[in-house]
Amino acid sequence: VSGKTVVHGATIVTNDERRRVLRDGALVYQDDTILEVGDTESIKKKHPNPEYLLDCKGKVVIPGLIQAHTHVMGHVFKGFTEDGAEEAFYRVCLPMEDYISPDDAYWLSMAGCLEALRFGTTMINDIFHFSDQTARAVEEIGMRAVVEQKVFDVVSLANIADEDYSRDPEKGMRKLRENEQLIKKWHGAANGRIRCWVGNHAPDTNSPELLLAGRELADRYGVGIHIHVAQSRREVSYIKKTYGKTSVSFLNDLGFLRRGVVCAHLAFATSEDIAILERTGAAMAHCPVIMGKFGTFPRISELLRSGVRIGLGSDWVSLNPWDDMRGAIEITRAVTGDVSIQNAARAFEMATVGSADVLEASPSLGSLTPGAKADFVVIDAKRPNLVPMRDVLPTLVYNMTGYEVQHIVCDGRTVLWEGHPTLVDEQKVMAKAQAAAEGVWTKGGVWPPRGQSTQ
Numbered sequence: 486v487s488g489k490t491v492v493h494g495a496t497i498v499t500n501d502e503r504r505r506v507l508r509d510g511a512l513v514y515q516d517d518t519i520l521e522v523g524d525t526e527s528i529k530k531k532h533p534n535p536e537y538l539l540d541c542k543g544k545v546v547i548p549g550l551i552q553a554h555t556h557v558m559g560h561v562f563k564g565f566t567e568d569g570a571e572e573a574f575y576r577v578c579l580p581m582e583d584y585i586s587p588d589d590a591y592w593l594s595m596a597g598c599l600e601a602l603r604f605g606t607t608m609i610n611d612i613f614h615f616s617d618q619t620a621r622a623v624e625e626i627g628m629r630a631v632v633e634q635k636v637f638d639v640v641s642l643a644n645i646a647d648e649d650y651s652r653d654p655e656k657g658m659r660k661l662r663e664n665e666q667l668i669k670k671w672h673g674a675a676n677g678r679i680r681c682w683v684g685n686h687a688p689d690t691n692s693p694e695l696l697l698a699g700r701e702l703a704d705r706y707g708v709g710i711h712i713h714v715a716q717s718r719r720e721v722s723y724i725k726k727t728y729g730k731t732s733v734s735f736l737n738d739l740g741f742l743r744r745g746v747v748c749a750h751l752a753f754a755t756s757e758d759i760a761i762l763e764r765t766g767a768a769m770a771h772c773p774v775i776m777g778k779f780g781t782f783p784r785i786s787e788l789l790r791s792g793v794r795i796g797l798g799s800d801w802v803s804l805n806p807w808d809d810m811r812g813a814i815e816i817t818r819a820v821t822g823d824v825s826i827q828n829a830a831r832a833f834e835m836a837t838v839g840s841a842d843v844l845e846a847s848p849s850l851g852s853l854t855p856g857a858k859a860d861f862v863v864i865d866a867k868r869p870n871l872v873p874m875r876d877v878l879p880t881l882v883y884n885m886t887g888y889e890v891q892h893i894v895c896d897g898r899t900v901l902w903e904g905h906p907t908l909v910d911e912q913k914v915m916a917k918a919q920a921a922a923e924g925v926w927t928k929g930g931v932w933p934p935r936g937q938s939t940q
């Protein structure tokens with residue numbers, strides 16, 4: 486049990502119902518819960534002798550950012566797959582995933598989580614291989630997560646590049662059982678910071694039988710499902726050819742879609758698909774930056790005007806939520822030609838209350854209000870790129886690199902202090918992750934890089 490802490494003198498972006506921004510604001514929290522948010526003077530009068538005081542003059546306090554779709558260890562593909570877009574995804578990334586060992590998965594997850602955390606992310610929704618290692622990393626770093634095992638029954642993800650969708654049903658069921666083990670071991674762990682959902686990877690990498698088994702598993706444990714939907718040209722053309730349907734209508738006809746299903750990307754979702762999502766309550770994880778890299782983008786004006794709930798995510802390779810917010814604004818404006826459709830406030834909502842909503846974590850996450858979890862980020866606003874500051878949110882959203890994040894409290898614990906993680910050895914993680922990555926690259930035949938001086 487920890488004592489009462491008063492954070493005072495800050496500009497506080499509350500994200501409450503009225504979206505109040507408090508100048509000279511204060512926040513009181515105890516254990517994992519926010520008790521009160523208000524102006525410094527009255528809070529100090531009401532709580533004259535707190536256990537701890539944190540002077541946040543010159544700083545902005547925001548709710549912890551939430552990423553609705555990630556694969557944190559996918560940063561193993563950082564820097565050499567982005568320019569290859571969808572081709573590199575199928576021909577480089579998917580084959581190389583096979584070379585990641587559980588130990589690699591742990592160190593790569595640690596480094597990926599630290600990248601996300603460093604820039605203000607307190608929660609991720611992560612589907613990948615060896616996701617128990619990701620859960621372990623999340624627990625040790627002190628973040629929050631929903632994690633899923635990557636469930637699929639194609640013989641090899643690498644074969645999809647050549648449209649070989651041969652199935653291995655036993656492999657699919659084995660992966661689903663691994664997902665069930667994950668739920669049994671980790672769901673609700675770390676004071677509830679870790680939740681586990683079911684991770685049917687995508688409509689094309691899963692047979693209808695495996696999708697239905699995943700649906701049944703999720704229902705049995707009362708958890709959600711995290712799936713990629715209409716993410717690539719290959720997927721939508723395979724589904725069309727095989728079932729004569731769009732990916733969304735295929736899933737809907739199976740009875741797969743409902744509230745608690747998070748669909749990543751929806752890059753090729755049609756107007757009818759959007760209507761189905763709206764009707765079923767299935768939600769969207771929007772990942773504008775990775776879509777921009779792929780040269781594709783969802784029907785964003787229709788989605789934004791629809792009732793589909795939308796959270797924001799990085800997907801993988803890079804995990805900077807500020808880039809994602811800017812992508813959500815700038816790419817949207819570029820592809821629609823409509824400047825009024827998206828703005829800083831809406832992008833910030835997607836990255837906070839929006840993601841909390843699609844991950845079924847509202848109202849305890851995403852805002853700084855009494856009764857909410859004590860998940861917040863302290864930003865040093867006296868940086869050249871943030872000065873002068875008039876309107877807080879647009880200044881942050883359009884200018885943050887992420888390195889202005891100074892302290893982070895998650896679940897009432899200080900997990901980042903003066904830019905450094907408090908619970909894990911950052912330098913050790915960086916060294917171990919680089920070594921793990923080099924091992925994976927060596928097995929994948931891309932290390933050392935050809936034609937480059939190694940100095």
Ligand SMILES: [Zn+2]
Nearest residue numbers: 556713749800
């Ligand atoms: Zn993804």
